[in-house]
Amino acid sequence: MNVDAKLRPEFERIPADVSSLGAVERKLPPLQRLAGNVVLRRGLILLALALLWQGYAMWLDNPLLFPTFTGTVSVLVRDLVTGELLARIGTSLEVLALGYAAGVAAAAVLTTLAVATPLGSDILATLTAMFNPLPAIALLPLALIWFGLGIPSLVFVLIHGTLWAIALNTNTGFRAVPEVLRMSGRNYGLSGVRYVVHVLIPAAFPSILAGLKIGWAFAWRTLIAAELVFGVSARSGGLGWYIFEAREELQTARVFAGLLTVIVIGLLVESVVFRAIEVRTVQRWGMQR
Amino acid sequence: MAVDAAMAQPGDPLLEVRGLTLQYKTPDHLVTAIWRVHLTVEAGDRFVILGPSGCGKSTLLKAIGGFMPPVEGSIALRGRAVTRPGPDRMMVFQEFEQLMPWKTVLGNVLFPMHATGRFRGRDAQDRARAILEKVQLAHAADAYPHMLSGGMKMRVAIARAMAMEPDILLMDEPFAALDALTRRRMQEELLGLWDQLNFTVMFVTHSIEEAVLVGSRILVLSPHPGRVRAELNSDGFRHRGADDPAFSQLARRIHGLLFDAPAAEEVV
Numbered sequence: 327m328n329v330d331a332k333l334r335p336e337f338e339r340i341p342a343d344v345s346s347l348g349a350v351e352r353k354l355p356p357l358q359r360l361a362g363n364v365v366l367r368r369g370l371i372l373l374a375l376a377l378l379w380q381g382y383a384m385w386l387d388n389p390l391l392f393p394t395f396t397g398t399v400s401v402l403v404r405d406l407v408t409g410e411l412l413a414r415i416g417t418s419l420e421v422l423a424l425g426y427a428a429g430v431a432a433a434a435v436l437t438t439l440a441v442a443t444p445l446g447s448d449i450l451a452t453l454t455a456m457f458n459p460l461p462a463i464a465l466l467p468l469a470l471i472w473f474g475l476g477i478p479s480l481v482f483v484l485i486h487g488t489l490w491a492i493a494l495n496t497n498t499g500f501r502a503v504p505e506v507l508r509m510s511g512r513n514y515g516l517s518g519v520r521y522v523v524h525v526l527i528p529a530a531f532p533s534i535l536a537g538l539k540i541g542w543a544f545a546w547r548t549l550i551a552a553e554l555v556f557g558v559s560a561r562s563g564g565l566g567w568y569i570f571e572a573r574e575e576l577q578t579a580r581v582f583a584g585l586l587t588v589i590v591i592g593l594l595v596e597s598v599v600f601r602a603i604e605v606r607t608v609q610r611w612g613m614q615r
Numbered sequence: 616m617a618v619d620a621a622m623a624q625p626g627d628p629l630l631e632v633r634g635l636t637l638q639y640k641t642p643d644h645l646v647t648a649i650w651r652v653h654l655t656v657e658a659g660d661r662f663v664i665l666g667p668s669g670c671g672k673s674t675l676l677k678a679i680g681g682f683m684p685p686v687e688g689s690i691a692l693r694g695r696a697v698t699r700p701g702p703d704r705m706m707v708f709q710e711f712e713q714l715m716p717w718k719t720v721l722g723n724v725l726f727p728m729h730a731t732g733r734f735r736g737r738d739a740q741d742r743a744r745a746i747l748e749k750v751q752l753a754h755a756a757d758a759y760p761h762m763l764s765g766g767m768k769m770r771v772a773i774a775r776a777m778a779m780e781p782d783i784l785l786m787d788e789p790f791a792a793l794d795a796l797t798r799r800r801m802q803e804e805l806l807g808l809w810d811q812l813n814f815t816v817m818f819v820t821h822s823i824e825e826a827v828l829v830g831s832r833i834l835v836l837s838p839h840p841g842r843v844r845a846e847l848n849s850d851g852f853r854h855r856g857a858d859d860p861a862f863s864q865l866a867r868r869i870h871g872l873l874f875d876a877p878a879a880e881e882v883v
Contacts, residue, residue: 506713509682512700514730524730528717611716612761 418564425484462487499533634688663830671841
């Protein structure tokens with residue numbers, strides 16, 4: 327309490343000599359730098375999984391139930407070289423692109439309506455609450471009745487799989503746009519579509535991107551599942567059909583190869599395509615770490 | 616930047632608010648924020664709206680910005696009624712997130728110019744760079760808002776508004792979220808810019824010191840609902856500072872107007 331009783335002595339000094347420290351900023355040792363590399367760390371995990379797989383399969387020694395990693399990869403490579411797998415992947419991705427694009431377009435229309443009018447907002451909220459929990463694959467029987475076997479049925483279930491997730495996220499994002507940003511936009515006389523394009527969409531982009539990612543995952547899953555059910559037009563079947571066919575012929579390594587392809591494509595889209603979009607947009611803008 | 620006097624009728628004030636009443640709805644209430652307010656802003660004014668929180672001063676500014684229709688009375692800019700938001704009344708808000716995070720500093724300043732189509736191409740670029748130079752942010756032109764400090768963001772917001780050469784600049788407590796030192800510097804900078812460009816600004820604040828320092832004319836509002844309590848001149852304090860006896864005298868007078876209100880007027 328009583329400060330002036332014992333004043334602490336003042337002092338000044340010349341900063342200590344640091345020449346013995348070497349450079350103030352030094353590179354970390356190579357091992358520590360490597361440990362900071364995400365790609366490397368994840369790659370090591372994948373490698374460990376592959377080794378585990380290989381070890382277990384060799385110990386089990388039953389290729390009919392559990393083929394080895396090397397066996398699976400060699401089937402994968404062979405089918406890629408012959409072009410069969412590539413054709414299947416092509417078919418699947420083509421249908422996926424169709425369904426995904428249609429889903430995104432439908433979501434854009436619905437959310438624009440929801441932003442523009444209170445009624446549209448209520449319609450979107452009700453529809454999303456109703457249909458979002460309904461698994462897309464459950465609609466496949468209905469789609470088959472309405473559209474028959476073929477691409478239109480697949481596109482129908484894909485739209486259902488993507489539309490609600492994207493619409494829900496986009497709408498949430500629009501609602502969360504700060505009031506000052508909205509007012510700024512209107513201050514410049516922006517309205518209607520120009521207001522949505524120049525203010526709302528970029529401001530809500532983190533949510534929109536999240537919706538697109540969820541929509542993509544739903545679509546990919548739904549598509550593979552739907553193709554498994556499609557047992558007819560074998561020539562033009564996609565990846566799901568490839569897996570189904572392999573099971574019919576008890577070629578377990580091929581089943582594994584098909585599954586591996588599904589996983590790899592999923593990983594690529596997530597960690598290459600969406601990652602690149604994120605780095606260029608929401609991360610650069612400081613909206614997401 | 617100087618207000619184009621040729622456009623206004625001689626003797627016509629720049630902004631005229633007559634008998635303005637403003638109400639807004641909350642889920643349960645209809646709140647009257649402003650009650651029959653008259654005010655006149657002349658070109659070149661630094662018109663400060665001062666009042667305690669809840670006196671409807673931000674609501675008044677929003678209405679002048681065109682974001683709120685009057686329940687009663689009228690707002691006219693250069694004789695034309697204000698009905699909707701427009702770039703002739705550029706607003707600067709209190710919040711830092713008024714900048715578009717997806718645009719660089721330069722992009723933010725260019726955005727209203729392009730959106731309104733008022734300035735284009737090289738002309739817009741030159742204007743934007745010149746105004747950034749004036750607010751000492753030329754070096755940060757390519758930075759994104761999230762890399763800037765609060766004071767820098769505010770300077771960008773002011774630059775963005777000024778670059779549009781609005782008839783009147785509307786500032787809603789622009790320095791309230793800044794720390795005291797930055798705030799002080801920004802007040803000086805705003806006055807420095809006014810010296811150079813002589814624009815018209817309407818400035819909302821709840822700080823008496825800021826009002827006296829920044830304003831040339833101060834409108835004092837009483838709360839619940841906002842009504843005119845007084846209109847005072849305060850020009851000439853900016854170069855003398857808060858140590859001046861006249862400064863503290865005016866500040867005390869305003870303090871009295873705000874807080875020693877007659878008991879009969881205390882309608883809540």
